[in-house]
Amino acid sequence: MKISTEMLKGVLEGIVLQIISGGETYGYEITKELNQHGFEDLVEGTVYTILMRLEKNQLVTVEKKKSTKGPARKFYSLNAAGQKTLETFWQNWEFLDQQMTHLKEDNHVQ
Amino acid sequence: MKISTEMLKGVLEGIVLQIISGGETYGYEITKELNQHGFEDLVEGTVYTILMRLEKNQLVTVEKKKSTKGPARKFYSLNAAGQKTLETFWQNWEFLDQQMTHLKEDNHVQ
DNA sequence: GCCACTACTTAGTTTTACTATGTAGTGGTA
DNA sequence: TACCACTACATAGTAAAACTAAGTAGTGGC
16 A cells, blocks of 8 residues: 555655654655655655755754765754644644544445 | 645545535535534635546536525535545545554654 | 625646656675 | 665656635625
């Protein structure tokens, strides 16, 4: 099973924030992690554009570190604004989740 | 609480399908119903574009009926393809929901 | 006659993710 | 040492979906 790409809009940014909140990480690793957790078709390009957006919106701090396996990695961490945004994201998600549950149950005629 | 608009992309079409599956209805009514169920900021224009997409994609049948309160209403019903799409939508939603739950629990460091 | 409410339509914009491609560093191996 | 696989980041252009904003039109009440 894979997730329809349109359904991810507005959710993917929160997902990436959540992963970063679990500990300093970088784009390539985030992509691999998501690929192994249901987001099979997600490619690097998508993750990098999100990371750049997060940086532009000042939700993360970035630190470049050398790797033994390739080019230098850009490690991302959440700052206070990022934490706040993440909390708001989960509140929104939970609210939407509730509405969807109601919608399905209330409206289920059959 | 209102739902962030970006989070709705790809979800709203399923929501509208679900509402129609509960019984023949029309755009204006769907809008009002959603406005009263957490989707406060949703406006008619958005619903109508979705309805036209559903019609274009042949997921619904349309019947025009006179109203005593204004212009004629366009009543929508799901056809077989619409039912199928709705089922797939809920499967996708549930899968995403599960992934989100895992993501939040597995990754929750604090 | 005007207004509120009902009801549908649509052109243009914004946001977000995808497609596709490119650049570059490291280590293994033939 | 030349090549390849893998690691790692960047970005221009496109597509999809919802929003903004404005319009048209019918009905009944005051």
